[in-house]
Amino acid sequence: xxxxxxxxxxxxxxxxxxxxxxxxxxxxxxxxxxxxxxxxxxxxxxxxxxxxxxxxxxxxxxxxxxxxxxxxxxxxxxxxxxxxxxxxxxxxxxxxxxxxxxxxxxxxxxxxxxxxxxxxxxxxxxxxxxxxxxxxxxxxxxxxxxxxxxxxxxxxxxxxxxxxxxxxxxxxxxxxxxxxxxxxxxxxxxxxxxxxxxxxxxxxxxxxxxxxxxxxxxxxxxxxxxxxxxxxxxxxxxxxxxxxxxxxxxxxxxxxxxxxxxxxxxxxxxxxxxxxxxxxxxxxxx
Amino acid sequence: xxxxxxxxxxxxxxxxxxxxxxxxxxxxxxxxxxxxxxxxxxxxxxxxxxxxxxxxxxxxxxxxxxxxxxxxxxxxxxxxxxxxxxxxxxxxxxxxxxxxxxxxxxxxxxxxxxxxxxxxxxxxxxxxxxxxxxxxxxxxxxxxxxxxxxxxxxxxxxxxxxxxxxxxxxxxxxxxxxxxxxxxxxxxxxxxxxxxxxxxxxxxxxxxxxxxxxxxxxxxxxxxxxxxxxxxxxxxxxxxxxxxxxxxxxxxxxxxxxxxxxxxxxxxxxxxxxxxxxxxxxxxxxxxxxxxxxx
Numbered sequence: 139x140x141x142x143x144x145x146x147x148x149x150x151x152x153x154x155x156x157x158x159x160x161x162x163x164x165x166x167x168x169x170x171x172x173x174x175x176x177x178x179x180x181x182x183x184x185x186x187x188x189x190x191x192x193x194x195x196x197x198x199x200x201x202x203x204x205x206x207x208x209x210x211x212x213x214x215x216x217x218x219x220x221x222x223x224x225x226x227x228x229x230x231x232x233x234x235x236x237x238x239x240x241x242x243x244x245x246x247x248x249x250x251x252x253x254x255x256x257x258x259x260x261x262x263x264x265x266x267x268x269x270x271x272x273x274x275x276x277x278x279x280x281x282x283x284x285x286x287x288x289x290x291x292x293x294x295x296x297x298x299x300x301x302x303x304x305x306x307x308x309x310x311x312x313x314x315x316x317x318x319x320x321x322x323x324x325x326x327x328x329x330x331x332x333x334x335x336x337x338x339x340x341x342x343x344x345x346x347x348x349x350x351x352x353x354x355x356x357x358x359x360x361x362x363x364x365x366x367x368x369x370x371x372x373x374x375x376x377x378x379x380x381x382x383x384x385x386x387x388x389x390x391x392x393x394x395x396x397x398x399x400x401x402x403x404x405x406x407x408x409x410x411x412x413x414x415x416x417x418x419x420x421x422x423x424x
Numbered sequence: 425x426x427x428x429x430x431x432x433x434x435x436x437x438x439x440x441x442x443x444x445x446x447x448x449x450x451x452x453x454x455x456x457x458x459x460x461x462x463x464x465x466x467x468x469x470x471x472x473x474x475x476x477x478x479x480x481x482x483x484x485x486x487x488x489x490x491x492x493x494x495x496x497x498x499x500x501x502x503x504x505x506x507x508x509x510x511x512x513x514x515x516x517x518x519x520x521x522x523x524x525x526x527x528x529x530x531x532x533x534x535x536x537x538x539x540x541x542x543x544x545x546x547x548x549x550x551x552x553x554x555x556x557x558x559x560x561x562x563x564x565x566x567x568x569x570x571x572x573x574x575x576x577x578x579x580x581x582x583x584x585x586x587x588x589x590x591x592x593x594x595x596x597x598x599x600x601x602x603x604x605x606x607x608x609x610x611x612x613x614x615x616x617x618x619x620x621x622x623x624x625x626x627x628x629x630x631x632x633x634x635x636x637x638x639x640x641x642x643x644x645x646x647x648x649x650x651x652x653x654x655x656x657x658x659x660x661x662x663x664x665x666x667x668x669x670x671x672x673x674x675x676x677x678x679x680x681x682x683x684x685x686x687x688x689x690x691x692x693x694x695x696x697x698x699x700x701x702x703x704x705x706x707x708x709x710x711x712x713x714x715x716x717x718x719x
Contacts, residue, residue: 207584233592247580249582249585
């Protein structure tokens with residue numbers, strides 16, 4: 139019959155308490171001269187989770203993303219990516235870590251001297267991948283962001299929304315396990331902003347990507363926390379509303395104020411929060 | 425202290441000086457001997473910038489010996505720096521050679537040594553004016569372009585994006601630019617010198633009716649190998665100065681588009697001043713090493 143020991147050898151299921159978070163901050167502090175940017179920050183992003191970081195401009199939201207990428211170093215505390223402590227890593231040591239992270243910049247940050255195709259292909263070219271593979275992947279990613287027609291255009295010819303979407307395609311090429319969005323909807327019209335959120339939902343629900351979504355817009359929180367993506371039998375992606383039967387547990391909101399975390403929980407908890415600052419922020423009051 | 429052959433305790437004296445200056449900065453900052461807005465601030469800023477430029481050169485140098493290398497980017501830069509700068513360098517050389525003869529010929533005629541016009545023009549052009557003027561022209565054109573390009577990349581987060589995509593900006597952006605300048609500035613200088621001699625010859629023969637062969641013979645007899653070596657060594661250092669200052673200023677840009685303008689101006693001004701200061705010390709060193717003290 140069955141050999142229990144053999145089964146144990148072949149199937150190793152990691153207990154949930156041993157699963158390493160995709161991103162972890164342990165008591166991180168950072169200051170520029172006298173200005174404290176991050177004040178004893180502890181946060182954790184689980185695998186497949188989308189963490190929305192809310193807060194006013196200058197509250198330290200983007201700094202968190204820059205610390206994860208190693209573009210900045212903390213004054214104290216530890217930063218861990220996939221369980222690996224990257225706090226003291228050099229620029230050279232950070233390169234393999236950055237390969238697993240995709241970053242969507244606020245304004246797209248496309249290289250304006252090269253075409254859309256070359257922008258998206260950039261990471262794979264750096265990895266010296268095969269030309270046929272690069273071509274296949276670039277076209278797949280541009281189709282994912284609905285920009286298959288813009289392949290030969292230069293960044294200067296694109297609208298703001300298109301630039302962001304090319305930025306997303308560039309961030310997602312090579313299938314990174316972590317994606318960081320730095321205010322990807324800032325300055326965009328509502329339909330384009332919704333498209334950005336849908337892309338983030340697709341990554342979260344269909345590709346099990348861990349992500350951090352930095353924003354100051356409550357619309358994004360509503361979209362990301364109340365909708366999920368499914369694939370029909372025909373292979374079409376549908377977005378459905380979270381209802382009474384289902385509650386999304388893979389999306390959490392974290393609110394920052396003056397470098398401190400003042401709220402961490404689900405969107406329902408955010409709406410029910412007693413914190414006056416949180417209440418005012420949700421209502422859009424000063 | 426025992427200083428022998430330009431070295432201090434076996435280390436190159438340049439690096440020792442840099443480390444000593446860096447120590448002074450750290451010491452004064454740590455013990456708050458001077459406030460950031462104090463009188464010593466410009467000195468500390470200068471030392472700090474010198475340290476940063478030295479580190480940039482060192483990192484670029486180390487990057488040369490390991491992969492990845494960006495040959496296509498280097499070729500593109502060579503095209504922009506070399507081919508792109510050729511017209512202005514040729515024009516500068518031609519008219520400088522011409523004006524040298526225009527000014528020197530009457531004086532030489534007064535002393536009845538007008539047959540030495542070619543010699544005097546060739547010596548001053550090949551030793552000094554060719555390398556320096558060429559460096560200043562390239563500094564104005566390329567130093568500004570490098571600083572503006574890198575500065576705009578910084579303010580539009582393209583440098584951050586590059587790092588986030590796993591590319592070292594020093595390898596990708598700095599090394600090709602400095603390499604191209606170091607390799608091509610000597611070639612541009614040679615072109616400038618040749619056009620300068622042609623310009624001098626044209627002025628001597630057309631305005632002062634000197635036989636062209638007399639001018640050419642004077643040049644040929646007057647130029648020594650030491651002159652040529654000296655004229656080729658200087659541009660190598662000037663290329664290094666223009667490239668490193670331009671890249672450093674560009675990469676340390678802050679403050680949006682206004683910051684890009686500031687960086688560009690700083691890059692041109694600082695590189696030009698350094699070229700002129702370095703020229704003096706290089707001339708002195710080469711005079712000593714190549715025995716150029718006598719005409």
